[in-house]
Amino acid sequence: MRILLLGGNGQVGHELRRSLASLGEVVVTTRSGEVDGEVCERLDLSELDAIEPLLDRILPEVVVNATAYTAVDRAEDDAAAAFRANAEGPGRLAETCAARGITLVHYSTDYVFDGSGTRPYREDDATAPLGVYGASKLAGEEAIRASGARHMILRTAWVYGMYGNNFLRTMLRVGAERDELRVVSDQRGSPTPAWLIADVTAQVLEKGVSESGVRHLVAAGETTWHGFANAIFEEAVSRHRMVRHPNVTAITTSEYPTPARRPAYSVLDTAALRGDFDVRLPDWRRALTETFDRAP
Numbered sequence: 001m002r003i004l005l006l007g008g009n010g011q012v013g014h015e016l017r018r019s020l021a022s023l024g025e026v027v028v029t030t031r032s033g034e035v036d037g038e039v040c041e042r043l044d045l046s047e048l049d050a051i052e053p054l055l056d057r058i059l060p061e062v063v064v065n066a067t068a069y070t071a072v073d074r075a076e077d078d079a080a081a082a083f084r085a086n087a088e089g090p091g092r093l094a095e096t097c098a099a100r101g102i103t104l105v106h107y108s109t110d111y112v113f114d115g116s117g118t119r120p121y122r123e124d125d126a127t128a129p130l131g132v133y134g135a136s137k138l139a140g141e142e143a144i145r146a147s148g149a150r151h152m153i154l155r156t157a158w159v160y161g162m163y164g165n166n167f168l169r170t171m172l173r174v175g176a177e178r179d180e181l182r183v184v185s186d187q188r189g190s191p192t193p194a195w196l197i198a199d200v201t202a203q204v205l206e207k208g209v210s211e212s213g214v215r216h217l218v219a220a221g222e223t224t225w226h227g228f229a230n231a232i233f234e235e236a237v238s239r240h241r242m243v244r245h246p247n248v249t250a251i252t253t254s255e256y257p258t259p260a261r262r263p264a265y266s267v268l269d270t271a272a273l274r275g276d277f278d279v280r281l282p283d284w285r286r287a288l289t290e291t292f293d294r295a296p
């Protein structure tokens, strides 16, 4: 299978370079045209007219799009750029795939929901994003659905890993500098490592995308950002990556003002994905342990 991976330098893209390699030939793009110091294909998905020539040159069977504008707070004042990268680019990409019979795998987010739910969100629950990032990702989903391309949209959440910009890396950095941290304890979700998303993506492609749709893909169980921070410090201290566990004070969202509103509850129901593709999703706490186990 010839796979075109867009965004090989992101958290998920980084892990996809590893997991997709077992499926066949993987051609990687980044915005800079460089990956790990080596030359690769170059694509800025906001440059809509660059998409078609690239696909016609590479001729992939499958495109996996791991690019996105993910700066949630910055997006509030930068809506045009967020929508170009998260909606218009994916829309044009999907149309180009549709015309050539190429399967598209794409990622979306728990932030398409408003967080007022009281049980894990299912794929067909009503969406109502609270901010620009979520709205732009939802518009991307809709554009892909409208394109007629064979597609799989995997909605994930709270992505982290030892690589890239994420909450775990922020905690390790800030926790080493300070004795005391304040972290919100009234937002619930499921921290999901990038390696798990990449591994499951490979399993989905191995089984084959026979029907288009959206599926939820997160680690099992749920916690708060405060619970996640404490678990990160437990792991880091027990492995001597940190000398001491800082104090983590539980605060409310109103005590941590940010430009973008975030859902209070964004746990996702993964039954459909597990049923269709026979995948196992580890508990988020176990997945965190495994993330440290895998780290160099």
Ligand SMILES: NC(=O)C1=CN([C@@H]2O[C@H](COP(=O)(O)OP(=O)(O)OC[C@H]3O[C@@H](n4cnc5c(N)ncnc54)[C@H](OP(=O)(O)O)[C@@H]3O)[C@@H](O)[C@H]2O)C=CC1
Pocket: 007, 008, 009, 010, 011, 012, 013, 030, 031, 032, 043, 044, 045, 046, 066, 067, 068, 069, 070, 085, 106, 107, 108, 109, 110, 137, 155, 156, 157, 158, 159, 160, 164, 165
């Ligand atoms: N991070 C999270 O917590 C979550 C992420 N997701 C979704 O998962 C997917 C992967 O996210 P993740 O790996 O965390 O994201 P990252 O922010 O780690 O990586 C995103 C990548 O996209 C690239 N990129 C941004 N804009 C463009 C553009 N216009 N053209 C080409 N490349 C671009 C960035 O390139 P550069 O390095 O050049 O900036 C970066 O390499 C995304 O669809 C995201 O919305 C869903 C839920 C949670």
Ligand SMILES: Cc1cn([C@H]2C[C@H](O)[C@@H](COP(=O)(O)OP(=O)(O)O[C@H]3O[C@@H](C)C(=O)[C@@H](O)[C@H]3O)O2)c(=O)[nH]c1=O
Pocket: 070, 071, 072, 109, 110, 111, 156, 157, 158, 159, 166, 167, 170, 181, 182, 183, 184, 187, 225, 256, 262
């Ligand atoms: C650094 C820090 C954050 N927080 C809060 C802010 C926020 O509510 C929460 C998480 O912070 P982040 O900046 O990582 O959150 P955020 O960037 O909103 O994370 C989101 O990213 C996008 C791309 C997604 O798709 C979502 O699934 C989600 O992972 O923790 C604290 O309370 N204390 C702190 O010291």
Ligand SMILES: [Mg+2]
Pocket: 006, 007, 008, 009, 010, 029, 030, 031, 032, 067
């Ligand atoms: Mg890139």
